[in-house]
Amino acid sequence: MPTRIAIVEDDRPTSDQLAAWIRAARPELQIDQWFDRDAAEAALAREDYALVLLDIELGHERHAGVALINAINKRRAGTPVLVVSAMPAAIYRSIMKALDAWDYLQKTTFEQAEFIETFLDMLRAARARQDSSAQKAPASELQLDPLWQRQPLWRGQRINLPLTAQRILATLYQRRGEVVAYEELFEVVKSGRSKDNVRKHVAAIREALRDADATFDSIENVPMRGFRWTR
Numbered sequence: 584m585p586t587r588i589a590i591v592e593d594d595r596p597t598s599d600q601l602a603a604w605i606r607a608a609r610p611e612l613q614i615d616q617w618f619d620r621d622a623a624e625a626a627l628a629r630e631d632y633a634l635v636l637l638d639i640e641l642g643h644e645r646h647a648g649v650a651l652i653n654a655i656n657k658r659r660a661g662t663p664v665l666v667v668s669a670m671p672a673a674i675y676r677s678i679m680k681a682l683d684a685w686d687y688l689q690k691t692t693f694e695q696a697e698f699i700e701t702f703l704d705m706l707r708a709a710r711a712r713q714d715s716s717a718q719k720a721p722a723s724e725l726q727l728d729p730l731w732q733r734q735p736l737w738r739g740q741r742i743n744l745p746l747t748a749q750r751i752l753a754t755l756y757q758r759r760g761e762v763v764a765y766e767e768l769f770e771v772v773k774s775g776r777s778k779d780n781v782r783k784h785v786a787a788i789r790e791a792l793r794d795a796d797a798t799f800d801s802i803e804n805v806p807m808r809g810f811r812w813t814r
Contacts, residue, residue, distance in 0.1 A: 585611065585613040586633045586706075587614075587631070588614045588633060589615050589616075589626060589634075589637075590602055590616045590617070590635075590637075591618075591635065592618070592667070593640075593641045593642050597690070599616075601636060601698070602614050604698055604699060609703075609706070615632075620651065627659065628654070628658055633709045633710075634662060634664070634685075634705050635655060635665070636665045636667055636702075637666060637667070638666070639666060639679075640670070649682065652679070652682045652683070656683055662709075663685040663705045663709050664684045665705060666679045666684050667688045667690060668687070668688075668689065668690060671689065675687055704773060707771065708750070708771075711757065724737065724738060725752075727749055737796060742794065742795050743791055743794075744787065744791050745787075747772055748787050748788050748791075750771035751768055751772070752788050753771075754768060755810055759812035759814060761811060762809055763809050765808070765809045
């Protein structure tokens with residue numbers, strides 16, 4: 584079954600441009616385009632979208648996108664949302680993130696490359712989340728969701744980690760027992776893709792886990808290759 588993406592944007596040229604960029608990067612994806620709140624809301628209730636791109640203002644409804652995000656959170660919690668809007672990012676990015684949107688891009692201020700990088704980050708995280716749903720961590724050990732910026736738990740205790748470190752932790756845990764190469768970890772590091780930066784994130788992960796569990800020693804450094812979760 585193809586991965587389905589929804590674009591909710593009332594301006595058709597903008598919608599078509601975003602769809603064209605996505606098709607150029609990932610031609611295997613199925614893209615549904617919706618142009619008003621009612622049609623989008625019906626589709627979001629009916630379809631299982633891997634991720635959703637939406638504008639805040641749809642037609643005469645200034646905050647229709649907010650209502651759609653709330654509907655997604657209520658009916659299909661976990662679906663990542665990228666907001667693409669003309670409203671100023673300085674004001675609206677924090678508001679959208681508080682609503683659990685993945686990110687906020689302000690129209691006319693970003694290029695195709697930035698859009699595609701953000702989109703592919705979302706797609707990788709969405710797929711990682713789907714993969715982990717069939718193999719969830721035991722409730723007594725690690726509980727985390729790297730897609731949403733919520734604090735993870737280790738054996739019931741909260742651990743304080745930034746989002747990039749959470750993604751690295753999720754990758755290592757999902758592939759426990761395997762060596763995860765630096766190059767693979769670069770895929771979940773949004774910026775600063777270097778071995779030194781990855782090592783710094785892993786050091787922060789170890790420290791956070793040891794704050795919760797002084798006996799923690801499950802992340803092994805594999806020289807010249809990467810890291811492995813050994814438990």
